[in-house]
Amino acid sequence: MSVTRLKTISETRSCIAAARERGLTVGLVPTMGALHEGHGALVRKAREENGYVVVSIFVNPIQFDRPEDLEKYPRDLDSDIAHCERLGADAVFAPDTAEMYPTQLLTSVAVAGISTRLEGEFRPGHFRGVATVVAKLFNIVPADRAYFGEKDAQQLAVIQKMVADLDCPVSIVPVATVREPDGLAMSSRNRRLTPEQRRIAPLLYQALCEAERLIQTGSSSAAEIKEIAIKVLTQNPAIRIEYLEVVDPATFQAVNTFSRGVVVAAAVWLGQVRLIDNVKV
Amino acid sequence: MSVTRLKTISETRSCIAAARERGLTVGLVPTMGALHEGHGALVRKAREENGYVVVSIFVNPIQFDRPEDLEKYPRDLDSDIAHCERLGADAVFAPDTAEMYPTQLLTSVAVAGISTRLEGEFRPGHFRGVATVVAKLFNIVPADRAYFGEKDAQQLAVIQKMVADLDCPVSIVPVATVREPDGLAMSSRNRRLTPEQRRIAPLLYQALCEAERLIQTGSSSAAEIKEIAIKVLTQNPAIRIEYLEVVDPATFQAVNTFSRGVVVAAAVWLGQVRLIDNVKV
Numbered sequence: 001m002s003v004t005r006l007k008t009i010s011e012t013r014s015c016i017a018a019a020r021e022r023g024l025t026v027g028l029v030p031t032m033g034a035l036h037e038g039h040g041a042l043v044r045k046a047r048e049e050n051g052y053v054v055v056s057i058f059v060n061p062i063q064f065d066r067p068e069d070l071e072k073y074p075r076d077l078d079s080d081i082a083h084c085e086r087l088g089a090d091a092v093f094a095p096d097t098a099e100m101y102p103t104q105l106l107t108s109v110a111v112a113g114i115s116t117r118l119e120g121e122f123r124p125g126h127f128r129g130v131a132t133v134v135a136k137l138f139n140i141v142p143a144d145r146a147y148f149g150e151k152d153a154q155q156l157a158v159i160q161k162m163v164a165d166l167d168c169p170v171s172i173v174p175v176a177t178v179r180e181p182d183g184l185a186m187s188s189r190n191r192r193l194t195p196e197q198r199r200i201a202p203l204l205y206q207a208l209c210e211a212e213r214l215i216q217t218g219s220s221s222a223a224e225i226k227e228i229a230i231k232v233l234t235q236n237p238a239i240r241i242e243y244l245e246v247v248d249p250a251t252f253q254a255v256n257t258f259s260r261g262v263v264v265a266a267a268v269w270l271g272q273v274r275l276i277d278n279v280k281v
Numbered sequence: 282m283s284v285t286r287l288k289t290i291s292e293t294r295s296c297i298a299a300a301r302e303r304g305l306t307v308g309l310v311p312t313m314g315a316l317h318e319g320h321g322a323l324v325r326k327a328r329e330e331n332g333y334v335v336v337s338i339f340v341n342p343i344q345f346d347r348p349e350d351l352e353k354y355p356r357d358l359d360s361d362i363a364h365c366e367r368l369g370a371d372a373v374f375a376p377d378t379a380e381m382y383p384t385q386l387l388t389s390v391a392v393a394g395i396s397t398r399l400e401g402e403f404r405p406g407h408f409r410g411v412a413t414v415v416a417k418l419f420n421i422v423p424a425d426r427a428y429f430g431e432k433d434a435q436q437l438a439v440i441q442k443m444v445a446d447l448d449c450p451v452s453i454v455p456v457a458t459v460r461e462p463d464g465l466a467m468s469s470r471n472r473r474l475t476p477e478q479r480r481i482a483p484l485l486y487q488a489l490c491e492a493e494r495l496i497q498t499g500s501s502s503a504a505e506i507k508e509i510a511i512k513v514l515t516q517n518p519a520i521r522i523e524y525l526e527v528v529d530p531a532t533f534q535a536v537n538t539f540s541r542g543v544v545v546a547a548a549v550w551l552g553q554v555r556l557i558d559n560v561k562v
Contacts, residue, residue: 009448106394107412107446112387131388132447135416139448142423165388166413167290167420 003084004091006054009140012093016054016141019090024051028143028170030134033057033094034074034188035083038178042147043087045175054141055084057094062105063129074188093141100136109135111158111165117252118265119154119276122242127158134159138168146170151177151185153263153278154252161250177277179205185277197270200236204268207232207244208279211264215281220257222246225264233268242267242274249280284365285372287335290421293374297335297422300371305332309424309451311415314338314375315355315469316364319459323428324368326456335422336365338375343386344410355469374422381417390416392439392446398533399546400435400557403523408439415440419449427451432458432466434544434559435533442531458558460486466558478551481517485549488513488525489560492545496562501538503527506545514549523548523555530561 006012016026027050029042039055046053057080064070077094084092108128114120115127138146148156160172178186183205184198193201207229214225225246233239244266245254255262265278287293297307308331310323320336327334338361345351358375365373389409395401396408419427429437441453459467464486465479474482488510495506506527514520525547526535536543546559 013450103445105446107390107392107443109388109390109416109447112389114387135390136446136448139450142450162388164384165386165417166390167417169294169420169423 003081003089005081006091006093007095008099009095012054012091012140015091016052016143019052022051025145026050026141026143027053028137028141028146029053029055029089030137030146030148031055031057031080032059032073032188033077033080034191035080036178036186036188036190038149038151038186040083040087041178042149042175043084043089045173046145046147047088049145049173052091053089054091054093054143055089056137056141057081057092058100058133058137060100060129060133061097062101062132063126065123065126072192074191100133105132108132109162109166111161114154114158114161114250114252117154117254118243118245118247119267122267127155130155131158131162135162135166135168138170143170145173147173147175149177150174150280151187151277153249153265153280157250157252183209185275187275189273189275192273193270197238197273200238201270201275203233203236203239204266204275204277208264208266208277211246212279212281215262215264220259222254222256222258229264229266233266238270240269242269284362284370286362287372287374288376289380290376293335293372293421296372297333297424300333303332306426307331307422307424308334309418309422309427310334310336310370311418311427311429312336312338312361313340313354313469314358314361315472316361317459317467317469317471319430319432319467321364321368322459323430323456324365324370326454327426327428328369330426330454331424333372334370335372335374335424336370337418337422338362338373339381339414339418341381341410341414342378343382343413344407346404346407353473355472381414386413389413390443390447392442395435395439395442395531395533398435398535399524399526399528400548403548408436411436412439412443416443416447416449419451424451426454428454428456430458431455431561432468432558434530434546434561438531438533464490466556468556470554470556473554474551478519478554481519482551482556484514484517484520485547485556485558489545489547489558492527493560493562496543496545501540503535503537503539510545510547514547519551521550523550 027046109131110128182202211229249263267276308327390412391409463483492506492510530544548557
């Protein structure tokens with residue numbers, strides 16, 4: 001059976017309404033396309049848990065803080081749709097920018113605090129753009145469940161807080177990060193790495209694993225953990241560290257000492273490519 | 282038949298779901314209580330157009346820019362519920378503050394531009410508080426239609442832009458301002474006027490009517506219209522004008538000269554009571 005291709009908001013609403021009339025629950029997987037095995041895990045989880053699965057594919061301009069990043073973002077809709085079909089999705093909602101932003105957008109959804117830290121500090125306005133488009137998607141595709149990867153842990157925290165604060169009628173389902181055999185987290189940005197950069201890239205996850213080991217063997221000092229993890233990254237001079245922090249998983253506020261669960265999150269540059277990753281301990 | 286009293290979000294969702302299962306359309310009338318004939322017109326319109334009518338009653342703390350205004354805001358839930366029952370509403374959703382804001386609210390919905398003008402200039406943060414709570418209410422009470430009074434014309438414009446920008450799946454229905462026989466727009470704040478202030482208060486609408494007459498007889502100069510309308514208001518020294526402007530009905534930006542429809546909007550103080558009104562020409 002082939003996947004239904006949806007371009008407009010109104011046909012998407014009719015399609016979801018028809019699925020609901022048939023008594024099906026609805027799962028939504030919001031993506032920006034360039035689908036990889038990380039997205040595959042989201043769609044498979046959605047497929048397990050819902051009668052009807054919609055993958056949205058929209059490269060959302062308002063969440064890009066740097067125009068060149070938006071421009072370079074990989075786009076291959078036909079291949080993405082074929083991928084969704086193989087994964088067993090029922091529909092792909094792939095609107096163009098004029099469908100999503102037909103007039104000057106004046107409304108924004110912002111999540112204070114958490115949005116200004118780590119990623120938010122280095123990508124001003126990014127999480128406002130994310131929260132705004134996700135709020136729109138939840139209104140366009142009224143889903144029972146929506147699936148987000150833990151690789152973007154801070155994005156997940158922003159969306160969970162938005163859903164709680166605005167009473168969005170949807171359950172957010174986090175899905176574990178999918179990794180290459182050498183540990184590199186799946187990301188559409190990986191394909192922009194040179195072979196040499198690709199060889200170096202797994203150091204990011206290795207540094208986070210080192211931090212995880214330290215915490216599991218009893219360290220509760222963020223300074224100590226950061227020092228050791230940064231030492232792993234600085235092994236290779238091609239890596240430029242943007243941040244590496246031990247943070248509270250709900251607020252993404254940096255912690256100094258801790259006893260309960262934390263997230264160790266990092267962003268690094270390899271040439272022109274920015275990679276992020278995190279571990280929850 | 283008696284009106285259903287709803288206090289929690291979860292019982293409200295079940296109640297709306299049950300109405301939908303019965304094939305009924307849902308109309309929502311968001312209010313802050315202290316119901317008067319202006320609200321009556323909203324509920325009656327909702328009653329005409331929907332199978333199931335919910336009135337929400339919630340004095341929303343985050344839209345008050347001045348704590349004393351929040352404190353003085355009239356509250357009489359039993360009388361409001363009796364009023365809703367007489368009007369034929371099916372349910373009243375009257376949550377307490379802890380139900381609406383159980384944890385620290387970090388998320389906000391803002392509508393740029395329009396929110397900073399007139400009311401927004403004099404009541405900083407007001408429209409962000411309004412847009413945020415209305416976004417929540419739309420998520421809690423999934424309605425086909427929601428009813429807002431034209432007396433709060435700028436609020437109506439903010440919400441219409443929010444609904445368009447965020448694709449909220451609800452139709453906004455504007456309802457004409459209801460007036461006392463002497464022209465004073467119905468408002469819960471009117472009951473705080475002294476008898477002497479109440480006698481003076483209709484000058485606000487008279488000034489706006491004077492502006493309307495001028496426009497209808499061919500004036501297209503905002504300066505001229507403002508001058509004449511302000512002259513009506515300054516007849517009585519007890520009136521302090523906060524603003525009186527000729528604005529674009531969608532953006533609430535002041536216009537200098539115009540050919541098509543405009544709104545003339547004003548806010549005045551009578552002692553400690555702030556009154557607003559507007560005419561669409």
